Amino acid sequence: MRHGCDTVIASRNLDKLKEAAKKLSAVSGRRCLPVCIDVRQPESIAAAVDETLKEFGRIDILINNAAGNFLCPAISLSFNAFKTVLEIDTMGTFNTSKIVFEKWFQNHGGNIVNISATLGYRGQALQVHAGSAKAANDAMTKHLAVEWGPSGVRVNAVAPGPVSGTEGFRRLDDTTVVGLIRDGNDLAYREEVEQLVRWKIQPSHAPLLINNSAVEVVSSTKFLGVNTTDDLTWSVNSVSLVKRAQQHLHFLRRMKRAHLAPAHPHYVLQEHCGPIGEAAGVFQSIPLQRAGNKTEMAHCTLFLASRASSYVTGAILVADGGAWLTSATDFSMLSVVCMRLEEEDDEEDDEEEEDGTLLMLMRELSVSVINSGGLTDETMEISPLIFGPFRFPTGSEEDRRDGRVF
Ligand SMILES: CC/C=C\C/C=C\C/C=C\C/C=C\C/C=C\C/C=C\C=C\C(=O)SCCNC(=O)CCNC(=O)[C@H](O)C(C)(C)COP(=O)(O)OP(=O)(O)OC[C@H]1O[C@@H](n2cnc3c(N)ncnc32)[C@H](O)[C@@H]1OP(=O)(O)O
Numbered sequence: 001m002r003h004g005c006d007t008v009i010a011s012r013n014l015d016k017l018k019e020a021a022k023k024l025s026a027v028s029g030r031r032c033l034p035v036c037i038d039v040r041q042p043e044s045i046a047a048a049v050d051e052t053l054k055e056f057g058r059i060d061i062l063i064n065n066a067a068g069n070f071l072c073p074a075i076s077l078s079f080n081a082f083k084t085v086l087e088i089d090t091m092g093t094f095n096t097s098k099i100v101f102e103k104w105f106q107n108h109g110g111n112i113v114n115i116s117a118t119l120g121y122r123g124q125a126l127q128v129h130a131g132s133a134k135a136a137n138d139a140m141t142k143h144l145a146v147e148w149g150p151s152g153v154r155v156n157a158v159a160p161g162p163v164s165g166t167e168g169f170r171r172l173d174d175t176t177v178v179g180l181i182r183d184g185n186d187l188a189y190r191e192e193v194e195q196l197v198r199w200k201i202q203p204s205h206a207p208l209l210i211n212n213s214a215v216e217v218v219s220s221t222k223f224l225g226v227n228t229t230d231d232l233t234w235s236v237n238s239v240s241l242v243k244r245a246q247q248h249l250h251f252l253r254r255m256k257r258a259h260l261a262p263a264h265p266h267y268v269l270q271e272h273c274g275p276i277g278e279a280a281g282v283f284q285s286i287p288l289q290r291a292g293n294k295t296e297m298a299h300c301t302l303f304l305a306s307r308a309s310s311y312v313t314g315a316i317l318v319a320d321g322g323a324w325l326t327s328a329t330d331f332s333m334l335s336v337v338c339m340r341l342e343e344e345d346d347e348e349d350d351e352e353e354e355d356g357t358l359l360m361l362m363r364e365l366s367v368s369v370i371n372s373g374g375l376t377d378e379t380m381e382i383s384p385l386i387f388g389p390f391r392f393p394t395g396s397e398e399d400r401r402d403g404r405v406f
């Protein structure tokens with residue numbers, strides 16, 4: 001907006017949009033119209049486009065940014081969960097592009113920028129839904145660039161890597177419970193651990209070690225009437241992690257009472273690559289050694305949305321600090337958090353006590369990063385984008401290095 005655009009911002013939450021629109025107008029001096037849409041519902045998009053044309057008389061740029069994502073192993077992903085992400089990311093991008101094209105771009109030209117991701121380039125664990133969706137979006141970018149080029153419409157994409165300070169980045173710290181183990185003679189949840197074993201040790205079939213405990217896969221998926229795999233194959237955010245851990249603590253106590261509890265039980269939880277992972281150094285495998293920031297993504301989008309890129313169409317601008325070239329795509333780049341559940345009072349069952357125990361346990365969390373490199377030798381065709389000499393205006397050395405000035 002600071003570069004001269006009046007803007008419409010659209011999503012499902014009108015209250016949030018109104019607040020954002022006020023701020024954007026105040027800092028940019030331009031008009032900002034908030035409209036409520038669900039990109040899965042073409043009627044809501046059509047109404048928003050009509051409103052935009054009524055308000056502003058024209059549309060020059062469409063940024064397809066709406067997406068939904070969470071970390072989840074494929075085996076635990078419901079059919080509806082996979083479909084939901086495809087519907088938001090891929091169909092949402094198509095629905096919006098088609099409606100804006102029909103109503104305006106086809107007769108006036110225009111410029112579309114799709115916000116993609118690098119997940120599908122090599123195949124990222126826990127991301128079959130989002131990686132598939134974004135790969136389809138990359139293909140769509142090229143198809144529409146070819147088909148709509150003669151109508152004066154450019155279609156390009158930005159593929160960010162991890163971007164700090166965003167919802168996506170926060171969700172990288174989501175936690176998946178992968179098993180319950182005990183030292184030496186381990187109890188674990190079969191399907192979860194089988195997956196872990198497959199991802200972790202292929203093709204050497206070496207024994208799996210987590211914090212020096214060998215994991216043995218048990219054949220039963222039912223334990224004391226609880227379906228253990230159902231109970232534990234869920235990707236959760238940190239708030240529901242606490243709830244989940246409470247349930248598991250309760251479950252463990254029932255096992256103890258039945259004299260079936262492991263002697264030294266652990267919860268094994270996976271932690272990922274958001275702020276916690278960053279602190280643990282997971283981004284060291286990225287050539288630029290850090291996550292990206294929002295300003296850097298804005299610069300890339302601005303380039304593709306502006307006349308500075310007037311002869312560029314069908315391009316996917318990867319803005320990931322080189323991450324997809326070097327970073328692991330399996331569990332090896334994720335940190336493993338091991339929560340030790342030792343010797344707490346197994347008679348206590350009331351909620352308050354459980355909360356207290358849990359808090360104590362949470363304080364004992366220890367993070368260890370397992371780093372064994374990722375896949376190599378992968379190749380992928382991406383439209384090359386070569387910048388000429390690029391001069392930053394003034395700013396501190398640090399700002400320049402981290403791309404905070406433009
Ligand atoms: C998020 C993680 C990102 C990346 C991880 C990648 C790799 C990790 C390793 C290395 C990192 C290195 C590089 C990373 C580089 C880049 C990161 C890349 C991409 C980031 C992409 C993003 O898109 S971020 C955008 C995030 N923002 C949002 O998601 C906001 C919008 N989201 C939502 O509205 C919801 O989350 C939603 C997507 C679920 C949709 O909501 P709604 O329509 O209300 O649907 P529901 O009815 O709630 O749910 C539908 C079905 O989905 C199931 N579900 C919901 N949540 C989960 C979950 N956490 N786990 C499993 N399944 C879930 C739900 O149960 C429904 O299914 P049913 O069968 O039960 O009906």
Ligand SMILES: NC(=O)C1=CN([C@@H]2O[C@H](COP(=O)(O)OP(=O)(O)OC[C@H]3O[C@@H](n4cnc5c(N)ncnc54)[C@H](OP(=O)(O)O)[C@@H]3O)[C@@H](O)[C@H]2O)C=CC1
Nearest residue numbers: 011012013038039065066067117160162163166167168169
């Ligand atoms: N953050 C990161 O590290 C990375 C992000 N990306 C991509 O960048 C983009 C922004 O991600 P990020 O800022 O992290 O995530 P956010 O969740 O902040 O942004 C996603 C936006 O999409 C909107 N949205 C979601 N579902 C719908 C829907 N059905 N209809 C309309 N709007 C919807 C959300 O608003 P609301 O929920 O109010 O509807 C929200 O404003 C996404 O395309 C993401 O895939 C790619 C790689 C890395």
